[in-house]
Amino acid sequence: MRFDVITIFPELIHGYLREGVLGRAQARGLIQIHAWNPRDFSDNAYRRVDDRPFGGGPGMLMMAPPLLAAIAAAREANPGAPVIYLSPQGQRLQQGAVQGFAGADGLILLAGRYEGIDERVLAAVDAEWSIGDYVLAGGELPALVLIEAVARQLPGLLGHADSAAEDSFADNGLLDCPHFTRPEVVGDVRVPEVLLSGDHARIRSWRLQQSLGRTAERRPDLLAQRVLSAREQKLLDDYRRQDGE
Numbered sequence: 001m002r003f004d005v006i007t008i009f010p011e012l013i014h015g016y017l018r019e020g021v022l023g024r025a026q027a028r029g030l031i032q033i034h035a036w037n038p039r040d041f042s043d044n045a046y047r048r049v050d051d052r053p054f055g056g057g058p059g060m061l062m063m064a065p066p067l068l069a070a071i072a073a074a075r076e077a078n079p080g081a082p083v084i085y086l087s088p089q090g091q092r093l094q095q096g097a098v099q100g101f102a103g104a105d106g107l108i109l110l111a112g113r114y115e116g117i118d119e120r121v122l123a124a125v126d127a128e129w130s131i132g133d134y135v136l137a138g139g140e141l142p143a144l145v146l147i148e149a150v151a152r153q154l155p156g157l158l159g160h161a162d163s164a165a166e167d168s169f170a171d172n173g174l175l176d177c178p179h180f181t182r183p184e185v186v187g188d189v190r191v192p193e194v195l196l197s198g199d200h201a202r203i204r205s206w207r208l209q210q211s212l213g214r215t216a217e218r219r220p221d222l223l224a225q226r227v228l229s230a231r232e233q234k235l236l237d238d239y240r241r242q243d244g245e
């Protein structure tokens with residue numbers, strides 16, 4: 001899957017995606033990352049990409065011509081890819097949309113800086129998305145969040161998760177269960193005995209019960225969106241009874 005990012009700070013994008021599982025995914029050709037710098041498309045000697053807002057107001061805006069030229073170049077290199085503008089005014093990014101994006105051949109992400117961009121650029125944008133209700137100095141971190149969330153969904157990227165897909169509750173609307181690794185005792189806290197039992201059916205039930213209980217306690221809104229099977233309801237009732245004791 002090819003990701004093109006339009007940004008005046010290409011190194012912010014390449015630097016982050018060079019590390020870890022995403023760096024390896026690039027090396028394996030599972031994802032391709034290309035950054036386009038609007039400064040390279042600026043028609044003046046100072047490679048200017050920002051200017052003062054008409055009508056006054058604080059700060060600077062990104063000018064339309066360099067952005068439109070960069071978007072056109074990205075579209076040519078990544079044909080068919082939707083152009084997504086990351087902004088606080090966008091629709092809220094959730095896992096459902098992430099999974100939708102994972103089905104695309106590519107994505108073109110527009111990372112704004114300053115106080116935003118000239119409105120006329122939006123004629124060349126397919127969708128506007130926000131990673132949350134807060135304002136950052138630029139759209140590069142939101143673009144990286146989107147790339148990482150989508151890339152994790154690509155088959156073969158997280159080798160282990162493919163096999164354990166049915167266990168990864170994070171992708172099916174529940175919060176994750178607690179996790180433990182060596183040493184078996186930390187301070188005076190031991191690993192729950194069930195996890196040392198080797199009884200994989202019992203371990204799977206315990207993990208599902210923990211996810212259900214945690215989701216009920218911390219994110220009842222998530223639980224409300226999910227129909228529970230009779231088995232899941234019983235696990236949750238037992239969890240609540242244990243807590244009640």
Ligand SMILES: CN(C)c1cccc(CNc2ccc(C(N)=O)cn2)c1
Binds near residue numbers: 087131
């Ligand atoms: C109106 N304004 C300040 C602005 C407008 C557009 C882009 C930017 C760049 N900063 C961003 C981008 C996205 C997000 C997000 N929540 O996804 C947060 N900050 C700022």
